[in-house]
Amino acid sequence: EADIYQTPRYLVIGTGKKITLECSQTMGHDKMYWYQQDPGMELHLIHYSYGVNSTEKGDLSSESTVSRIRTEHFPLTLESARPSHTSQYLCASSESGQTSYNEQFFGPGTRLTVL
Amino acid sequence: GENVEQHPSTLSVQEGDSAVIKCTYSDSASNYFPWYKQELGKRPQLIIDIRSNVGEKKDQRIAVTLNKTAKHFSLHITETQPEDSAVYFCAASKPAGANNLFFGTGTRLTVIP
Numbered sequence: 001e002a003d004i005y006q007t008p009r010y011l012v013i014g015t016g017k018k019i020t021l022e023c024s025q026t027m028g029h030d031k032m033y034w035y036q037q038d039p040g041m042e043l044h045l046i047h048y049s050y051g052v053n054s055t056e057k058g059d060l061s062s063e064s065t066v067s068r069i070r071t072e073h074f075p076l077t078l079e080s081a082r083p084s085h086t087s088q089y090l091c092a093s094s095e096s097g098q099t100s101y102n103e104q105f106f107g108p109g110t111r112l113t114v115l
Numbered sequence: 116g117e118n119v120e121q122h123p124s125t126l127s128v129q130e131g132d133s134a135v136i137k138c139t140y141s142d143s144a145s146n147y148f149p150w151y152k153q154e155l156g157k158r159p160q161l162i163i164d165i166r167s168n169v170g171e172k173k174d175q176r177i178a179v180t181l182n183k184t185a186k187h188f189s190l191h192i193t194e195t196q197p198e199d200s201a202v203y204f205c206a207a208s209k210p211a212g213a214n215n216l217f218f219g220t221g222t223r224l225t226v227i228p
Contacts, residue, residue, distance in 0.1 A: 031211075040202050043159070043218045050213060090158065095211055101147040101166065102208035102216040106158040 002027045004107035006091050012113045013081055021076045021110045023091030030096035032074040033104065036060060037088045049074055050096060081114045088112070117142040119207050121219025128195050129227050136222045138205035139187040145207040148181060148188045149216070154201045162203075163190070195226045 004025040013019055025032065034047040035058075045058030049068040063085070064078050078085055091107040094100075118141040128134050140148075149164035165172045165179045165188065172179050176195075181188040188207075192199055205219040 033215075040153075040155070040221070040223060042220045043204065045215070048215060094216070096213075098210055098212040100211035101164070102211050102214065103147075103149060103161060103164065104216055106160070108158050 004091060004093055004105055006089075006107040006110050008110060009108060010111050010113075012115065014115050015080075015082055017081050019078050019081055019112070021089055021091075021112070023074045023076070023107055024072050025074075025091075025093045025105075025107075026072065027093050027105060029093035029105075030071065031094045032068070033092040033094075034058070034064075034066060034074070034076050035090040035092065036062065037090055037109075039088065043090070047076065081112075083114045086112060086114050117145060117207055117209075117217040119205060119217045119219045121205050121222060123222060124220065125223045125225075127225045127227060130195060130197060132195055134192045134195055134199070134224055134226075136190045136203055136205070136224070137187060138189070138207075138219050139185075140207040140217075141186065142207070142209065143183075143186065144209045146210060147208045147216075148179070149206050150177075150179060150190050151204045151206065151218075152201045153204065153221075159204060192224075195224075197226050197228050200224055200226045 007022045030051045035043045044060035046062040047066040090109045092104040094104045121138045146167040151159040152162045153159040178191045208216040
């Protein structure tokens with residue numbers, strides 16, 4: 001079944017550690033996104049990609065980086081985690097055709113806690 | 116870019132009553148308006164959407180209306196049930212391509228049994 005997968009689902013880590021949040025999709029979508037969301041609060045777009053080798057920063061400044069080497073894979077990396085990075089990170093994907101609509105599908109999220 | 120405003124931020128209703136959430140958008144070129152429901156601890160999920168070529172769409176107890184002239188759209192939930200309690204996000208977008216979806220700030224709906 002086509003879906004979006006995120007691992008890990010929960011991560012507790014110490015300050016200064018490097019982490020990578022994984023996101024993969026079997027939707028066949030070109031566009032992928034990362035959102036940062038505190039529980040029940042606004043969705044803040046931090047990164048997006050329109051396809052392989054395309055990455056852009058979103059509306060909310062983030063110290064994280066992303067890469068898009070394969071269409072189905074869009075990992076997010078924090079080189080040195082800090083307590084301020086504690087949040088939920090949601091990955092999403094959508095179609096890209098000019099005649100398509102921007103219906104986004106979300107992954108289950110990674111809840112990150114930095115001690 | 117697009118700016119989507121959503122009101123109210125919180126809404127409490129008695130079970131069986133109706134709930135209405137309103138959104139406005141700024142870019143007249145936007146043509147797609149989805150609504151997402153996010154239950155506690157879950158991912159946002161699309162519950163209904165409307166495209167700019169129609170003014171109203173209904174799916175059982177939920178309906179969405181769109182006023183392109185005024186640039187606002189609304190979500191209506193009738194006969195609310197406790198399982199409707201969640202955070203609801205509206206969004207707006209121009210045709211896909213190189214355009215993104217812009218989300219409202221969310222409405223926390225609580226249905227009181």
